[in-house]
Amino acid sequence: MKKVLCLYSTREGQTKKIVEHIIAQLEGYQCEYVDLHLNPKLNLALYDKVLIGASIRYGRLNKSLYQFIENHHQQLDEAKAAFICVNLTARKEDQKKDTPEGSAYIQTFLRKSIWQPQMIGVFAGALRYPRYRFFDRVMIRFIMKMTGGETDTSKEVEYTNWNKVEIFAQKFKQM
Structure with a gap:
């Protein structure tokens, strides 16, 4: 095989x-x-x-x-x-x-x-806000806001x- x-x-x-x-x-x-x-x-x-x-x-x-x-x-x-x-x-x-x-x-x-x-x-x-540590959640949300992405930290989104x-x-x- x-x-x-x-x-x-x-x-x-x-x-x-x-x-x-x-x-x-x-x-x-x-x-x-x-x-x-x-x-x-x-x-x-x-x-x-x-x-x-x-x-x-x-x-x-x-x-x-x-x-x-x-x-x-x-x-x-x-x-x-x-x-x-x-x-x-x-x-x-x-x-x-x-x-x-x-x-x-x-x-x-x-x-x-x-x-x-x-x-x-x-x-x-995929965006997995609930799984991120606090710092990562804040930073990734900031990046997503700057790039026009999802910012609701209660969501998980598979792109x-x-x-x-x-x-x-x-x-x-x-x-």
Whole structure:
């Protein structure tokens, strides 16, 4: 059976949920999930495909992502590997913020990273006000107010475009 490695960096779980949705579209693949925050040492040659998903918080990707890439960049370059970035700005599909070209986060990632993924997806995440600590709730509400997003802190809003995720999954399967 073909194997796929799914690495993820998530805060409230939406990135892992998106990665799981992609993998559910890959019939015939055995999947192994690994949390990037654990800074794993892995042999990527043991897998047919590699999917890395990471979320943005306060405009940045987690340092664990960059540490993993630094430790595995040569294997990532040789692997059939894709990267997805999950962020709230990607909810602005009409402004192309959900594309690698239109995402400032992806452009920053590509400048900072020694790995240049063969395939990149950008997906809107979820707003989970009730789950945030007080400070995060206040800061994220402030950011959402500035960017025209939901500011009712009693709400949870999922912005993920699941149709777009499924299209990405089919492309990843054909990779």
